[in-house]
Amino acid sequence: QLQLQESGPGLVKPSETLSLSCPVSGGSISSTSYFWGWIRQPPGKGLEWIGSIYYSGRTYYSPSLKSRITISVDTSKNQFSLQLRSVTAADTAVYYCAQATAGSAGWFDPWGQGTLVTVSS
Amino acid sequence: QSVLTQPPSVSGAPGQRVTISCAGITSNIGAGHDVHWYQQLPGTAPKLLIYTNTNRPSGVPDRFSGSKSGTSASLAITGLQAEDEADYYCQSYDNSLNSWVFGGGTKLTVL
Numbered sequence: 170q171l172q173l174q175e176s177g178p179g180l181v182k183p184s185e186t187l188s189l190s191c192p193v194s195g196g197s198i199s200s201t202s203y204f205w206g207w208i209r210q211p212p213g214k215g216l217e218w219i220g221s222i223y224y225s226g227r228t229y230y231s232p233s234l235k236s237r238i239t240i241s242v243d244t245s246k247n248q249f250s251l252q253l254r255s256v257t258a259a260d261t262a263v264y265y266c267a268q269a270t271a272g273s274a275g276w277f278d279p280w281g282q283g284t285l286v287t288v289s290s
Numbered sequence: 291q292s293v294l295t296q297p298p299s300v301s302g303a304p305g306q307r308v309t310i311s312c313a314g315i316t317s318n319i320g321a322g323h324d325v326h327w328y329q330q331l332p333g334t335a336p337k338l339l340i341y342t343n344t345n346r347p348s349g350v351p352d353r354f355s356g357s358k359s360g361t362s363a364s365l366a367i368t369g370l371q372a373e374d375e376a377d378y379y380c381q382s383y384d385n386s387l388n389s390w391v392f393g394g395g396t397k398l399t400v401l
Contacts, residue, residue, distance in 0.1 A: 206390070215292060216328075216336065216379055216392040231389055265335055273383040275390070276326035278338035278347070 171196040173266050173281040180287050181260075187253040187286055191266030198247045199224045204269040205249045206277055207240060209262040217262075221269055222249055256288045293318060294380050294393035301399040302370045310396045312363045312380035318391060320361035323383040327356055327365045330377040330395075339378070340365060367398070375400045 177189035191205070198205060206221040220230040222240045230238055234253070242249040253260060263285050267277040295313040302308040312325060319325060325343050328336035338347050340356035343363065353374075355366045363382075367374055380393040 208392075215395040216381075218390040218392065221390070229388070232387055269390075270341075273390075274324045274342070275383075276324075276338060276341045276381065277328075277336075277390075278341070280335040280337070283335050 171268060171279055173268065173279065175264060175266050175281045175284040177264075177284060177286070179285060180289065181256055182290050183257055183288055184255055187256050187260065187264075187288075188250065189264055189266075189284065189286070190248050190250045191281060192246065192248040193268075194247075196268075198242060198249065199244050202271055204229070204271050204275060205242065206267050206269045207251045208265045208267060208277065208280075210265070210283070211259075211262040219251065219253075219264075223271070258288050260286070261288045262286060292394035293384055293387065293389075293391040294382060296378075296380060296393040296396045298394070299397045299399065301401055302367075303401045304370050304372065306370050307366065307368045308370060308398065309367075310365045310378050310380075310398070312365070312382075312393050314361050314363075314382060316361060317386040318361075318382045318384040319358065319363060321385050323385075325356070325358050325363035326381045327354075328379045328381065330379065332376070336379060370400055372400050374398060 204221040207219040237254045239252040263283040265283045267280040269275045327340040329339045330336040343358040
C-alpha cells in the first residue's frame with residue numbers, strides 16, 4: 170500500500186524559504202504511470218494545486234506560484250520535495266503531497282496526512 | 291475565487307438524497323477534461339471519492355455517484371448518513387491555465 174508523509178519545519182519566517190519533502194513508501198517514485206504533486210489548503214479554505222513532477226524531473230507549476238517554487242525529485246531516496254521562496258503570511262497552510270495519475274486527466278490518490286506550515290516571525 | 295464553482299453548503303436529513311454541483315467553463319470541464327471528487331472529513335486529508343467522472347475506488351459505497359455533462363459535473367449522495375458530513379471538492383484540468391484545478395468546496399451538513 171502506497172504511503173506518503175510530508176516532512177519539514179512547521180514554522181517559517183516571512184521572506185524565507187519553505188522546504189518540504191515527501192518520502193514515498195510501498196511503491197517506486199520512478200513509476201512511469203504517475204506524477205507526484207503538492208497541494209495546499211489555507212486554514213478554513215479550499216484546496217490549491219501547487220505543482221507536480223514526473224520521475225524524469227519534468228515539472229508542472231501553478232501559474233500563480235511559478236516564480237517562487239521549485240519541485241524536485243530524488244529517485245535514489247524515493248522522495249520528492251517542494252521549495253517555496255519569499256514566503257508571506259498568505260502561504261500559511263496545510264501542505265499535502267500526493268500521487269497523481271499521469272496526464273492532464275489525472276486525479277490525486279493517495280494523499281499524505283498533511284503538514285501545517287505557519288509563516289510568522 | 292476558484293476556477294470550478296461549487297455551492298458553499300448543502301444539507302439533508304438522514305436517508306435523503308443530495309447533489310453537489312461543480313460548474314466549469316469551456317477551458318476545463320467543457321473541453322472534455324475529466325472530473326474527480328474528494329471527500330475531506332474534519333481534520334483529515336482529502337480522500338478520492340470519484341474518479342474519471344463516474345468511477346468509485348474500491349471501498350467507496352455505491353451511495354456515492356458522479357456524473358458529467360457539458361461544462362458541469364455533479365456528485366450525488368443517496369441514503370445520507372451522519373458519517374457523510376464532510377467537505378467535498380471537485381477537481382479537473384484547465385487548458386488556459388495549464389493547471390490542475392479544484393472547486394472551492396462544499397460543506398455537507400447532515401441534519
